Amino acid sequence: xxxxxxxxxxxxxxxxxxxxxxxxxxxxxxxxxxxxxxxxxxxxxxxxxxxxxxxxxxxxxxxxxxxxxxxxxxxxxxxxxxxxxxxxxxx
Numbered sequence: 001x002x003x004x005x006x007x008x009x010x011x012x013x014x015x016x017x018x019x020x021x022x023x024x025x026x027x028x029x030x031x032x033x034x035x036x037x038x039x040x041x042x043x044x045x046x047x048x049x050x051x052x053x054x055x056x057x058x059x060x061x062x063x064x065x066x067x068x069x070x071x072x073x074x075x076x077x078x079x080x081x082x083x084x085x086x087x088x089x090x091x
Contacts, residue, residue, distance in 0.1 A: 001038070001088070004059045019065040019077055031055030035062060041085040043078045050083065 004025040011030070014020040024030055034056050041050035049066035065077070 025059045041083045
């Protein structure tokens with residue numbers, strides 16, 4: 001997982017218009033979109049939530065972003081240093 005992070009590229013966004021997005025490690029072929037939950041994150045004020053998903057090869061594949069109800073795309077996303085991340089999920 002950790003070795004993939006510097007090589008991640010965004011491969012698309014959610015079709016509903018939310019800020020969730022898909023990623024892949026550019027060193028490897030695209031994985032099938034079968035998700036396994038890896039970890040959660042949230043901002044310090046808990047206004048944004050995140051879920052990191054891995055594909056069948058245990059590399060990152062998707063990031064779900066939960067926004068406050070009043071959020072619009074023009075508001076942007078929080079800066080990475082403001083995000084706390086949980087330990088990887090067991091399983």
